[in-house]
Amino acid sequence: ACSSKYVLSALHPMWQGPLVAPGGNRQSPIDIRVRKSVFDPHLKPLTPDYDPGTCSQIWNNGYSFLVEYDDTTDKSILKGGPLEDNFRLCQFHFHWGESNAWGSEHTVDRRLFPAELHMVHWNSNKYRRFEEAVMEENGLAVIGVFLKIGKRHEGLQKLVDALPAVRHKDSVVEFTRFDPACLLPANIDDYWTYAGSLTTPPLTEAVTWIIMKQHIEVSHDQLAVFRSLLFTSAEEEVQKSMVNNFRVQQPLRGRTVRSSFT
Numbered sequence: 571a572c573s574s575k576y577v578l579s580a581l582h583p584m585w586q587g588p589l590v591a592p593g594g595n596r597q598s599p600i601d602i603r604v605r606k607s608v609f610d611p612h613l614k615p616l617t618p619d620y621d622p623g624t625c626s627q628i629w630n631n632g633y634s635f636l637v638e639y640d641d642t643t644d645k646s647i648l649k650g651g652p653l654e655d656n657f658r659l660c661q662f663h664f665h666w667g668e669s670n671a672w673g674s675e676h677t678v679d680r681r682l683f684p685a686e687l688h689m690v691h692w693n694s695n696k697y698r699r700f701e702e703a704v705m706e707e708n709g710l711a712v713i714g715v716f717l718k719i720g721k722r723h724e725g726l727q728k729l730v731d732a733l734p735a736v737r738h739k740d741s742v743v744e745f746t747r748f749d750p751a752c753l754l755p756a757n758i759d760d761y762w763t764y765a766g767s768l769t770t771p772p773l774t775e776a777v778t779w780i781i782m783k784q785h786i787e788v789s790h791d792q793l794a795v796f797r798s799l800l801f802t803s804a805e806e807e808v809q810k811s812m813v814n815n816f817r818v819q820q821p822l823r824g825r826t827v828r829s830s831f832t
């Protein structure tokens with residue numbers, strides 16, 4: 571799995587950590603100014619092709635909970651869009667607030683969403699493993715999907731039901747046969763894309779971000795279960811609710827955000 575070796579040792583909440591990586595001029599997250607984005611007619615449709623059989627476990631890493639995929643073969647890949655190579659899915663996770671008024675990392679014309687899904691992929695044409703790709707300029711591709719409060723997301727419920735088993739930091743539970751495609755919006759042809767970074771340590775500037783224009787809906791009760799998770803491990807005296815696990819927004823530094831739609 572991609573990130574289990576990435577033991578993030580920084581103290582909580584990591585967003586009090588380095589606000590901007592040293593020399594960072596392509597840091598994430600950012601506010602997407604819709605009218606400043608540039609339509610790029612050469613952007614292709616995104617073609618994710620995921621095998622639910624590669625889903626392996628859920629892990630609370632003390633920042634979020636990660637649904638991890640076996641990334642030892644090209645069974646679950648992302649191609650197309652702004653990407654020149656094959657990118658292998660290694661995990662997905664979320665960021666959310668303590669209230670429905672905020673929680674997303676990216677914003678659209680300053681609009682905040684209650685949560686944001688990140689599907690993390692690494693360039694398997696150029697690198698042999700995640701740990702290599704995470705240090706390289708075009709090593710990673712992360713799909714971002716905004717979540718809104720609305721009707722219950724039937725596909726998400728299997729994941730929500732498994733969360734109490736990973737309440738504490740460093741807990742892991744087997745989790746199989748989950749199709750991550752069920753979390754994508756109906757329309758994945760309309761997206762923004764820009765060159766950015768990881769939003770938690772190691773904050774490396776390795777990410778091609780692909781932010782979906784269309785959001786998905788989850789119910790208030792489903793998101794409430796995210797907030798029942800803890801930043802802290804079972805041994806710690808003071809338990810801290812896992813909420814507001816988003817990074818502060820970073821300067822655009824002259825970057826262009828491209829859109830796949832007019």
Ligand SMILES: NS(=O)(=O)c1ccc(S(=O)(=O)NCc2cccs2)s1
Pocket residue numbers: 572573576578631633634636661663688690704712767768769770771772
């Ligand atoms: N938010 S993001 O997609 O830019 C990532 C940051 C770090 C990532 S990791 O895969 O290297 N570590 C595992 C994780 C740490 C925190 C959440 S997931 S992914």
Ligand SMILES: [Zn+2]
Pocket residue numbers: 663664665688769
């Ligand atoms: Zn993330």
